[in-house]
Amino acid sequence: MTDMALKGADLIFTTSFGYMDPTINVAAKFPNVKFEHATGYKQADNVSVYSARxxxxxxxxxxxxxxxxxxxxxxxxxxxxxxxxxxxxxxxxxxxxxxxxxxxxxxxxxxxxxxxxxxxxxxxxxxxxxxxxxxxxxxxxxxxxxxxxxxxxxxxxxxxxxxxxxxxxxxxxxxxNWAPYYIARTQAVMDGTWTSTSTWDGIGAGMxxxxxxxxxxxxxxxxxxxxxxxxxxxxxxxxFTGPLNKQDGSAWLAAGETASDYGDDSLAGMNFYLEGIEGDVPN
Structure with a gap:
């Protein structure tokens, strides 16, 4: 990433969860370069995040x-x-x-x-x-x-x-289907309209x-x-529509309730299995 920025890149896509902290760290050194990080959750003024449902x-x-x-x-x-x-x-x-x-x-x-x-x-x-x-x-x-x-x-x-x-x-x-997102975000940099955003699209949006x-x-x-x-x-x-319980039997979603994207016990931070799945989530 540093090499790309030094060679004049205006926009850098980092396309795996494990690149999250390096993206944030490098972006801080190059405030005029725009970064797009896939599947992460850390943003900055020049770092957007995007993922698919x-x-x-x-x-x-x-x-x-x-x-x-x-x-x-x-x-x-x-x-x-x-x-x-x-x-x-x-x-x-x-x-x-x-x-x-x-x-x-x-x-x-x-x-x-x-x-x-x-x-x-x-x-x-x-x-x-x-x-x-x-x-x-x-x-x-x-x-x-x-x-x-x-x-x-x-x-x-x-x-x-x-x-x-x-x-x-x-x-x-x-x-x-990442292409429409990549094209739109690249065009935004070219047009000077790029801002830091969080995008999470699914079947309906075609992602x-x-x-x-x-x-x-x-x-x-x-x-x-x-x-x-x-x-x-x-x-x-x-x-994710309730009623749904966590693996240990504790309530997660009540009947008719749907999961939130962010916050406590949200989809963005999901680190637990639901009731009925055997085995442990690896640490």
């Missing part, structure tokens, strides 16, 4: 997974135990549970965003534990390949569509895309999943 897409995936699992065991490959990933696990779980009360989640942490070997190993472990659906919050297609080799295991694309693995094992996907639901998904499940997607997009439904 991937948990909305996880709700759709959980809905499909709960309907389609035959073993009632759903595997989940986590990258890092940060709020973004924990939100996704919780959202997928509660929406799978809504349509299949017998569903169980097994979670393996890969501690990487992209490492095909680690991701493949994680998928194989989950399949060996009985998972016939594998969700991932990592970005390679290795879990898709592992599922394809195992046979009769369903997966979902992450970040990109991964449609080459359709109609099975990949039955849908979450697609990151989170839901990949085509494949023919491997029964027509009625596809229709209900698309209805869920549309209700999340138009705001008529919130993925």
């Amino acid at each position: 991937f948990y909305e897409g996880r709700a759709v995936q959980g809905h499909i997974a709960g309907h389609m699992t035959k073993s009632n065991i759903i595997g989940y490959i986590g990258s890092f135990p940060i709020p973004e990933v924990i939100r996704g696990i919780n959202s997928a779980y509660i929406h799978a549970k809504k349509v299949n009360p017998d569903v169980q989640f097994k979670i393996v942490w890969a501690y990487t965003w992209f490492d095909p070997t680690k991701e493949a190993d994680a998928a194989k472990v989950l399949i060996e534990q009985g998972a016939d659906v594998v969700l991932q919050h990592t970005d390679s297609t290795a879990p898709q390949a592992a599922a394809q080799a195992a046979g009769n295991v369903i997966t979902f694309g992450q970040a990109s569509d991964m449609a080459a693995y359709g109609p099975m094992p990949r039955v849908s996907s979450i697609i990151d 989170v895309g839901i990949g085509e639901i494949s023919s491997a998904v029964p027509a009625d499940v596809k229709a209900s999943a698309e209805a869920l997607r549309d209700s999340l997009a138009d705001g008529s439904y919130h993925a």
Whole structure:
């Protein structure tokens, strides 16, 4: 970042949670350079933050997974135990549970965003534990390949569509669509209108895309999943709507109450599993 700023960059995007403090520190030294940090929460006069409500897409995936699992065991490959990933696990779980009360989640942490070997190993472990659906919050297609080799295991694309693995094992996907945001923020710097902002958009704004639901998904499940997607997009439904309890049984959201973005026990700082998920959030 320092090298970029010294070489005359007017705008620097730092695109991972772990860059948060370095971004703030470097930005303080270069007040005339604009910084955009992805998935973080620390702002400054020349530092904006932006993220996507991937948990909305996880709700759709959980809905499909709960309907389609035959073993009632759903595997989940986590990258890092940060709020973004924990939100996704919780959202997928509660929406799978809504349509299949017998569903169980097994979670393996890969501690990487992209490492095909680690991701493949994680998928194989989950399949060996009985998972016939594998969700991932990592970005390679290795879990898709592992599922394809195992046979009769369903997966979902992450970040990109991964449609080459359709109609099975990949039955849908979450697609990151950052381009409109990047273009708008770059144009704002060029126009001299850039200000520090916090942006958190989802399906409705087009920042989170839901990949085509494949023919491997029964027509009625596809229709209900698309209805869920549309209700999340138009705001008529919130993925975290009570009653919901924390993992220890303590109340989190009352009936009809929806989660707040910021504040105590908010989505932005989510560091806990919801009731029914087994295991501990890694520290």
